[in-house]
Amino acid sequence: MRCPILGGMYRCALLTLFVLTSQASCRDTSVPSDPDARIVAPLIDAAFVPGIDAGPPGVHVEPTAAGIEYFSDISDGLTDSALVGALHTKLAGDHVELSFASLYSHYETTDGNRDGCNGIFDFYSSKCWAPEEACGNYMREGDCFNREHSWPKSWWGGGTGPDQHQDLIAVIPADGYVNNQRGQLPLGEVSGTTYNSTNGSRIGNCASLGIATSQRCFEPPNNLKGDMARIYFYMAVRYEGEFGCCSELSVEKSNLNQWQENQLRLWHNDDPVDVWERERNERVFGLQRNRNPFVDFPAYVDRISDF
Numbered sequence: 001m002r003c004p005i006l007g008g009m010y011r012c013a014l015l016t017l018f019v020l021t022s023q024a025s026c027r028d029t030s031v032p033s034d035p036d037a038r039i040v041a042p043l044i045d046a047a048f049v050p051g052i053d054a055g056p057p058g059v060h061v062e063p064t065a066a067g068i069e070y071f072s073d074i075s076d077g078l079t080d081s082a083l084v085g086a087l088h089t090k091l092a093g094d095h096v097e098l099s100f101a102s103l104y105s106h107y108e109t110t111d112g113n114r115d116g117c118n119g120i121f122d123f124y125s126s127k128c129w130a131p132e133e134a135c136g137n138y139m140r141e142g143d144c145f146n147r148e149h150s151w152p153k154s155w156w157g158g159g160t161g162p163d164q165h166q167d168l169i170a171v172i173p174a175d176g177y178v179n180n181q182r183g184q185l186p187l188g189e190v191s192g193t194t195y196n197s198t199n200g201s202r203i204g205n206c207a208s209l210g211i212a213t214s215q216r217c218f219e220p221p222n223n224l225k226g227d228m229a230r231i232y233f234y235m236a237v238r239y240e241g242e243f244g245c246c247s248e249l250s251v252e253k254s255n256l257n258q259w260q261e262n263q264l265r266l267w268h269n270d271d272p273v274d275v276w277e278r279e280r281n282e283r284v285f286g287l288q289r290n291r292n293p294f295v296d297f298p299a300y301v302d303r304i305s306d307f
């Protein structure tokens with residue numbers, strides 16, 4: 001193994017011990033050491049061609065039977081605050097709170113073997129990770145991956161206790177270096193790119209409508225823009241009324257600011273739900289026992305006029 005340049009022998013020995021421990025727990029999926037680590041079988045047809053994303057804008061894949069069943073008690077006629085309220089109650093009630101420490105091992109289930117990657121899929125780079133490549137120190141892209149709060153935790157005040165800190169729907173595997181480059185930047189189109197990651201994630205001046213171009217934004221690659229948008233819609237509904245702060249460029253507590261919401265609605269339409277996103281939702285459900293409603297039923301987005 002490679003030890004961090006900045007670390008001494010003591011740190012290296014500790015890291016070696018950690019890696020050996022995590023290898024043992026990650027690779028033996030038949031007998032999970034973590035009681036939460038219930039492995040679900042992939043649903044994707046073996047004939048599915050990796051790399052394919054989705055059809056035309058606005059055309060989402062059909063929900064799974066499990067998705068239909070899960071949301072079957074959400075009335076068809078609900079809209080706006082009534083729909084938000086019903087979804088919030090369901091998502092907050094029906095779930096298993098996982099430990100933050102367990103997320104690394106869960107990523108092998110939720111993000112393993114996705115989209116041509118035989119290891120753990122990375123949202124911020126093209127790297128396909130082995131479980132033992134969890135961060136760790138990083139000096140450049142490709143060094144290690146970590147647990148990225150796609151909705152930055154500083155936006156709810158940084159607390160590590162509440163559910164949102166370890167919510168597997170929104171805390172995603174991502175290259176540690178790119179994650180650090182993003183920091184707490186809002187999601188938006190960019191111009192004047194100052195960083196371009198290996199999967200096409202970009203950092204630069206914000207170019208979305210309604211936000212000053214002097215601000216800096218983080219733009220996911222096209223095939224993940226919708227995924228990120230639906231994660232944000234999920235967060236706004238799941239944690240509706242639960243955040244004590246903050247006022248940010250993107251959000252006011254759990255509410256999306258208008259420019260951010262407008263941008264995410266465009267991405268939601270342009271990058272519709274594909275089989276891989278649906279697959280992740282299904283695998284997360286196997287562990288956390290709740291689901292992203294906007295992956296199962298993308299039309300819910302249009303029935304909520306204000307997130």
Ligand SMILES: [Ca+2]
Nearest residue numbers: 223224227271
């Ligand atoms: Ca997508």
